[in-house]
Amino acid sequence: MTPVEGSKAGDSGEDARVSRTRVDVARAALELLTSEGSDAVTHARVAEIAGYSKTTLYTHWPARIDLIAMAIESLGEMPHHQLTGDLRADLIGELKVFRSGVVDIRLDRVLSGMAEWASVEQMAQIRNRVNTDGQHQMYAMLGQRFSGAALDAAVSMLTGVVACPAIMFGTVPDDDVIEAAVDVVLHDPAGG
Amino acid sequence: MTPVEGSKAGDSGEDARVSRTRVDVARAALELLTSEGSDAVTHARVAEIAGYSKTTLYTHWPARIDLIAMAIESLGEMPHHQLTGDLRADLIGELKVFRSGVVDIRLDRVLSGMAEWASVEQMAQIRNRVNTDGQHQMYAMLGQRFSGAALDAAVSMLTGVVACPAIMFGTVPDDDVIEAAVDVVLHDPAGG
Numbered sequence: 337m338t339p340v341e342g343s344k345a346g347d348s349g350e351d352a353r354v355s356r357t358r359v360d361v362a363r364a365a366l367e368l369l370t371s372e373g374s375d376a377v378t379h380a381r382v383a384e385i386a387g388y389s390k391t392t393l394y395t396h397w398p399a400r401i402d403l404i405a406m407a408i409e410s411l412g413e414m415p416h417h418q419l420t421g422d423l424r425a426d427l428i429g430e431l432k433v434f435r436s437g438v439v440d441i442r443l444d445r446v447l448s449g450m451a452e453w454a455s456v457e458q459m460a461q462i463r464n465r466v467n468t469d470g471q472h473q474m475y476a477m478l479g480q481r482f483s484g485a486a487l488d489a490a491v492s493m494l495t496g497v498v499a500c501p502a503i504m505f506g507t508v509p510d511d512d513v514i515e516a517a518v519d520v521v522l523h524d525p526a527g528g
Numbered sequence: 529m530t531p532v533e534g535s536k537a538g539d540s541g542e543d544a545r546v547s548r549t550r551v552d553v554a555r556a557a558l559e560l561l562t563s564e565g566s567d568a569v570t571h572a573r574v575a576e577i578a579g580y581s582k583t584t585l586y587t588h589w590p591a592r593i594d595l596i597a598m599a600i601e602s603l604g605e606m607p608h609h610q611l612t613g614d615l616r617a618d619l620i621g622e623l624k625v626f627r628s629g630v631v632d633i634r635l636d637r638v639l640s641g642m643a644e645w646a647s648v649e650q651m652a653q654i655r656n657r658v659n660t661d662g663q664h665q666m667y668a669m670l671g672q673r674f675s676g677a678a679l680d681a682a683v684s685m686l687t688g689v690v691a692c693p694a695i696m697f698g699t700v701p702d703d704d705v706i707e708a709a710v711d712v713v714l715h716d717p718a719g720g
Binding site for chain 1 (some may be wrong): 563564565566567592636637639640641643644645646647652655656659662663676677678680681682684685686687688689691692693695696697698701702704705706707708709711712713715
């Protein structure tokens, strides 16, 4: 254990070995979650992919929900579009970043996996945090044009343009669908 | 086995006893799916709730996906709003029916459960059928105002007003959010 690795473990008080194990196990759990869904995240399969014994996994993360939670937390901050100040371009850009997240890191499976496990309080909290983070920039942008119920509606609507086809049909919208959605929202006279 | 019950089994060629078992097992599986998520739909728990032996369940439905698929198929047709011819009122009505489906029969869990299992071809097909049925009336209504990419966008957007808060936060929108969403979509000059 080197001082550098030791300091990585930080606040958690874990030693470097556990910290490394955590990274490996989280990566394996995330790989299973996004490729096959949360049902595939079992101690046996995560252990096999991560290269640890099942006993090691059960010692640190006794429940399957622990493995799934760790996988989602390993995602870190949700990706966002770099703002330019042009509202239309920024909304389109943000939806394209969300779409890339669905294609590249299967955010649709993360969303449905969190929803599936949300009856467990631990996951309900993670879901709230991840999804609030995910919609934060959309709220800030649309807040320039909308407030109150119309703001909530606009955020759900634009989120739905990417999330609904992904979760309902396993597809993502083309550029022209994303642009049409943003135009519907921005051309609303009530919102101007 | 009476002739009446025998005829119920119909095309499937199953006898009435299996048909009754199927109804009981599907109901128990759906109860678990909507109350706790698809991970709870195991042979052991379904057998316990339905009042059959695990052996009986394994004989007819060897995989967990069989139980989950049967639960979803037991839902039947998706509920829809009775059309009045007033487009605004009909869109609001359809979204309120969808919202009731989330509250009463936990359609959000059905949606996320289907998404979670969609890497299995059997479930991908069920998901396409159920969700196409679910959006059919919304396509017909919005088709009066939109076409092409804008129609796809509008359907995803209004679906998202109910589906996004349900799947992302476990909440449903108030009436004023549903009404604001419909107004944003209908006031779009490009769609008129």
